[in-house]
Amino acid sequence: NAGVTQTPKFRVLKTGQSMTLLCAQDMNHEYMYWYRQDPGMGLRLIHYSVGEGTTAKGEVPDGYNVSRLKKQNFLLGLESAAPSQTSVYFCASSYSRGTPYGYTFGSGTRLTVV
Amino acid sequence: AQKITQTQPGMFVQEKEAVTLDCTYDTSDPSYGLFWYKQPSSGEMIFLIYQGSYDQQNATEGRYSLNFQKARKSANLVISASQLGDSAMYFCAMRESTGNQFYFGTGTSLTVIP
Numbered sequence: 219n220a221g222v223t224q225t226p227k228f229r230v231l232k233t234g235q236s237m238t239l240l241c242a243q244d245m246n247h248e249y250m251y252w253y254r255q256d257p258g259m260g261l262r263l264i265h266y267s268v269g270e271g272t273t274a275k276g277e278v279p280d281g282y283n284v285s286r287l288k289k290q291n292f293l294l295g296l297e298s299a300a301p302s303q304t305s306v307y308f309c310a311s312s313y314s315r316g317t318p319y320g321y322t323f324g325s326g327t328r329l330t331v332v
Numbered sequence: 333a334q335k336i337t338q339t340q341p342g343m344f345v346q347e348k349e350a351v352t353l354d355c356t357y358d359t360s361d362p363s364y365g366l367f368w369y370k371q372p373s374s375g376e377m378i379f380l381i382y383q384g385s386y387d388q389q390n391a392t393e394g395r396y397s398l399n400f401q402k403a404r405k406s407a408n409l410v411i412s413a414s415q416l417g418d419s420a421m422y423f424c425a426m427r428e429s430t431g432n433q434f435y436f437g438t439g440t441s442l443t444v445i446p
Contacts, residue, residue, distance in 0.1 A: 251433065260423065260438040268432055308377065320367055321434060323377035
């Protein structure tokens with residue numbers, strides 16, 4: 219089915235380890251986003267991309283890096299994981315800028331840092 | 333200032349009754365879109381309904397309707413004839429025409445009681 223695919227779905231990391239979360243979309247969307255969801259705080263934007271080769275910081279970018287080498291993929295990296303990065307991570311994509319265009323979300327990645 | 337405010341952390345409703353979930357927003361952009369998403373316990377984010385700032389009529393999608401009061405900057409979600417499957421977290425979100433991202437509220441947890 220067309221949509222946004224996130225891998226992995228679950229991961230447990232030790233403090234200081236690194237990992238990369240992959241987001242792939244097959245809808246030819248220009249815009250892609252990484253959010254984290256924490257209890258009582260809604261979804262907070264980490265980084266986003268408005269096109270291949272571009273990235274920008276969101277509300278909570280510290281401790282994360284991203285890359286968008288191909289239009290369909292948006293990678294989120296944690297170089298040295300910390301317990302504060304325990305969260306559920308959502309990737310989303312959007313056709314374009316503009317008010318009618320909603321997000322298509324991935325199914326989420328539950329990350330625990332111990 | 334919060335762009336999206338959801339003041340009801342948790343709500344209960346009797347099955348088959350109607351329920352209103354509150355959402356207020358803050359923007360100076362005359363063109364914007366308002367969205368509601370449902371997040372069941374399985375974790376995925378499901379798009380429910382969209383309202384554009386210039387739309388003359390309130391949006392409706394099946395049992396969902398959006399009570400849009402522009403002057404009050406409110407965009408409340410009304411669910412009619414609640415079903416057990418409506419038990420979930422509900423997020424209000426806004427997208428401005430001048431911005432690249434959505435702003436999310438902190439969510440309302442709805443429980444439908446049999």
